[in-house]
Amino acid sequence: MTDHNRLVETAEDADRAGVRVALEHYLRGHATGDPSHMRKTFLPTAHIEGIREGAFTSWTLDEYCALFGGAPAADEAARQRRIDSIDVSGTAAIAAATLVHGPVTFTDYFVLLKVDGEWKIANKVFHGQRA
Numbered sequence: 001m002t003d004h005n006r007l008v009e010t011a012e013d014a015d016r017a018g019v020r021v022a023l024e025h026y027l028r029g030h031a032t033g034d035p036s037h038m039r040k041t042f043l044p045t046a047h048i049e050g051i052r053e054g055a056f057t058s059w060t061l062d063e064y065c066a067l068f069g070g071a072p073a074a075d076e077a078a079r080q081r082r083i084d085s086i087d088v089s090g091t092a093a094i095a096a097a098t099l100v101h102g103p104v105t106f107t108d109y110f111v112l113l114k115v116d117g118e119w120k121i122a123n124k125v126f127h128g129q130r131a
Helices: 003-032 035-041 062-063
Strands: 042-052 055-060 081-090 090-100 104-117 118-129
Touching: 003 035, 003 081, 003 104, 003 118, 035 042, 035 062, 042 062, 055 062, 055 118
Parallel strands: 042 118
Antiparallel strands: 042 055, 081 090, 090 104, 104 118
């Protein structure tokens, strides 16, 4: 392996780790119910969209953060969350995560951007599947 290839791999590894940090803030926001984690990881212009109870839903970051009450859900100990994939290309990335929240399993897809050296979630779409 050439020094150039090692440098490229190191940069790619650092970017993947940066994306993971952003996603971990997102997951921590769900685990704690603390919207400050969402504000830290999303760009202020972000939109969160999906189909909820059969209807198209689109939230601004402020609207999304208002859904978090500042405390963990009563069934938090039973909930599961995982990062499924991360794909980085320069300053853009996509990622997927699965969140099992009681009877609903959410699949979240993220578009991220590296802004001022830090990875931020630009937008999120989701699908919820009731068991």
